[in-house]
Amino acid sequence: MGASSTVNDKLNVLVYFESIILNSNVANRLINSAFMSLLMKLLKNVKNPHLKMRLCSIMGQLVRHSTVIGNDVADSGLSILLSDVAKDKNEKVRRKAVASLGELLFYAATQLDDEQSDAVWEIPTPTIDQLTLCLNSTEDETVRFYACKTVENITAQSISAGCSFATLKVATLLLHIYHTQKNEIFKTSAAVSISHICKLNTTLFPTIFESLTAKNFSNALQDGSPRIQQAFITMLNIALTQPYAKLDEML
Numbered sequence: 001m002g003a004s005s006t007v008n009d010k011l012n013v014l015v016y017f018e019s020i021i022l023n024s025n026v027a028n029r030l031i032n033s034a035f036m037s038l039l040m041k042l043l044k045n046v047k048n049p050h051l052k053m054r055l056c057s058i059m060g061q062l063v064r065h066s067t068v069i070g071n072d073v074a075d076s077g078l079s080i081l082l083s084d085v086a087k088d089k090n091e092k093v094r095r096k097a098v099a100s101l102g103e104l105l106f107y108a109a110t111q112l113d114d115e116q117s118d119a120v121w122e123i124p125t126p127t128i129d130q131l132t133l134c135l136n137s138t139e140d141e142t143v144r145f146y147a148c149k150t151v152e153n154i155t156a157q158s159i160s161a162g163c164s165f166a167t168l169k170v171a172t173l174l175l176h177i178y179h180t181q182k183n184e185i186f187k188t189s190a191a192v193s194i195s196h197i198c199k200l201n202t203t204l205f206p207t208i209f210e211s212l213t214a215k216n217f218s219n220a221l222q223d224g225s226p227r228i229q230q231a232f233i234t235m236l237n238i239a240l241t242q243p244y245a246k247l248d249e250m251l
Helices: 002-020 024-031 034-045 049-065 078-085 091-110 125-133 141-157 168-180 184-200 202-212 214-223 226-239 245-250
Strands: none
Touching: 002 049, 024 034, 024 049, 034 049, 034 078, 049 078, 049 091, 078 091, 078 125, 091 125, 091 141, 125 141, 125 168, 141 168, 141 184, 168 184, 168 202, 184 202, 184 226, 202 214, 202 226, 214 226
């Protein structure tokens, strides 16, 4: 009874904090203070899945509502911590971790590609690897969707960060999502992500085109949703800048 009461007390406190960080001024103060270190310490040590979920949620909300995040936060190992929690055996915990990681990585992407950018915001390799694993078909569907949206947002925002995901492995996983996904929003996100990484790494176009096939490519251009059509037009424009004989199959 005592342990349960302690968990509930902590949850109540965390719920309160989550309610006040929706204000940008409050979020800015808290995320750049010792409060963030305390949250990270708690997340590293708690075992209760409900506490883990709430802590991940608060971190994600802090990042989302903050307008200024100091380099100390990037240097704190937060992305690695959330990447580790994204391996949790509880899929609900993984969902919250990946959603929060997505918020952090998108903010990181906004800090790159500028002359004054700080390398501390570069996405660590273990985080790239974990997010890629989250796209796998064996993963929870919601986790996969959050991972896909994160890749979509990063590749749209930053060249340097986006190039980390412009790989054959990521392209293959996204193509599998596009081919098999019934959820239109998820499928569209995969298509847009594919077009972004194709733009970042044009050498992937032949592999992408052969997977989609000329027939499916043409059908998407004709009958796909507006965002899918735009994604495929983008890829087609990229392809037209370099010789690729198989494009003749579309004519």
